[in-house]
Structure formats: C-alpha cells, structure tokens
Amino acid sequence: MRIFAISDVHVDYPQNMALIQGLSGREYRGDTLLLAGDVSDDLARLARVLGTLRERFAHVFFVPGNHELWVRREEQGDSVAKFGQIVRLCAELDVATSPAKVTSGPADPGAWVVPLFSWYVKPEQGGASLYVPRERDDPSLSMWADEVLTRWPEPLSVADYFLDMNEPHLGRPYDAPVLSFSHFLPRREVMFRAPAAPPARAGRAIRFNFSRVAGSTRIEAQLRALGSAVHVHGHQHRNRDRVIDGVRYVSNCLGYPPERARGEIGESCGSLKLVWDSGSKSG
Numbered sequence: 001m002r003i004f005a006i007s008d009v010h011v012d013y014p015q016n017m018a019l020i021q022g023l024s025g026r027e028y029r030g031d032t033l034l035l036a037g038d039v040s041d042d043l044a045r046l047a048r049v050l051g052t053l054r055e056r057f058a059h060v061f062f063v064p065g066n067h068e069l070w071v072r073r074e075e076q077g078d079s080v081a082k083f084g085q086i087v088r089l090c091a092e093l094d095v096a097t098s099p100a101k102v103t104s105g106p107a108d109p110g111a112w113v114v115p116l117f118s119w120y121v122k123p124e125q126g127g128a129s130l131y132v133p134r135e136r137d138d139p140s141l142s143m144w145a146d147e148v149l150t151r152w153p154e155p156l157s158v159a160d161y162f163l164d165m166n167e168p169h170l171g172r173p174y175d176a177p178v179l180s181f182s183h184f185l186p187r188r189e190v191m192f193r194a195p196a197a198p199p200a201r202a203g204r205a206i207r208f209n210f211s212r213v214a215g216s217t218r219i220e221a222q223l224r225a226l227g228s229a230v231h232v233h234g235h236q237h238r239n240r241d242r243v244i245d246g247v248r249y250v251s252n253c254l255g256y257p258p259e260r261a262r263g264e265i266g267e268s269c270g271s272l273k274l275v276w277d278s279g280s281k282s283g
C-alpha cells in the first residue's frame, strides 16, 4: 500500500483546483491519500475536491484546517457547527476522518492511518503553544484572517476541544505501523529548516509571527502516545521532511501560487509526496 500526502491545496486559486482535477485517474487506484487540511472554506468546493480525490484513490483521509472553519458573514452558525458539517460531508463521500487500517491485500502488512483533529495554542493561552519570541512581533494578529473569520461559542478552549476528540484513539492496540496526521504543527523544530536553530530574540523585526498560531505540543504528545512512525502536518506552507527522536515529520503543502512562484515552499512542492510504502522493505 502506497500512502501519499498533501495539504494546503487552497483550491480557491483556480491553478490549484486545476492541479487537483488533473491528477491521474489510473495511477493511484490502489493507493491511500492523506489530505491534511486547508482545501477551502467553501463547502461546495471542498466537496468537489474530496469527491475527485475519492475517485482517484482507494482511500482518502482528511482533517479540516483553519480555512475550512472560516464562517463568512453571510453564513449561519459557528466554526464548531461547520466542523460538524464537514465531518458529515466526509462520511457521505466515504472520506475517513477516524483511524483505519489500510492494506492492499493479505500479503501486505499495511498501516494504520490516524487523523488527529487539532487547533493552535496562542502564547497567551498556555504552555502548549509553539510560540518562539521575535523582536517586535504583533500580538494583535491583525494580519491573521482567523481572527475575523472564525466564530467560537464562548467559552471554549479551541485547541483542547479538537484535541480531546483524539483521546479515545490513543490507547488502542494498533497491529501495524501508525501514520498520523494533523493540519497544525506538533513541535517547534518543524517550523525551521534543520539544522538552523530558532532565533530566540535575534533577527529582523517582524509584524506577523507565525509561531503564535502554528500548533500545539499536545499534538506531539498524542502522536508519541500513538507510537507514530510518520507524522504529516500542513499549515505552514514550508515543506519539511526529517526524523526527530525516531519519528519522521513531513509537511507537503501545495500553498498559494505566488508562494510557489517565489520558491518559498520548498521540496516536492506541487506534487503528492509518497510517505509510506508497505510493499517495500524500507516501509
């Protein structure tokens, strides 16, 4: 069983939608795809993408990103309600949002895929934040659209709300290697290109500090509890692939066309990334 990963396909850009719609109808018929969030906040577009991918792949797994949970002014309900709608949409389209074992047949040991729902923890929200201080960064997050476009019922610890949903999956006996994935980042190191260390208080002043909204160390605790061999995440639009303390961390974002044009996204940009092959010796 080959398992591919991609995230942040942001199909509101027609170029990105064309890339997804242009995927081969034959090449991936026996394969699995992990889609790690940020497809679109438009549910019709999300449904179109999930439907297309489901036709191309034997199995598709999905977790929503922050963009999916945007609620436009004209929309009813809040981001929690929208999350529920998305999970139901996935069920209708036979797209998995909970753990399942994938295998290509009796001779294939297969792998377990465990989707982890998540959200980020801001620095003022506690120690699970991935915040890395930078000089004069803007604590108001005035450039961050989630501040305006997500709506939460009060009071809600958003990251805990989603991460708590994963808890029942953590203690299960998994009889094959585990691949987990989340939209948000599980640990600080994956924000930075190895071996560069995170700049503590050096470097140029910036207004937007991504680490304020990057992820949560609770994702890391969950993937370690699962014993994940590979963890895929999205969200940062900077691709990474490296092993830290025995776990391979991969991000393979498609990102925005201008980011690609500027060469900001990095390796394997614009294509699916093979993250597991249970038919090969290397696994």
Ligand SMILES: [Fe+2]
Binding pocket: 008, 010, 038, 065, 235, 236, 237
């Ligand atoms: Fe994104």
Ligand SMILES: [Fe+2]
Binding pocket: 038, 065, 066, 067, 183, 234, 235, 236
């Ligand atoms: Fe994101």
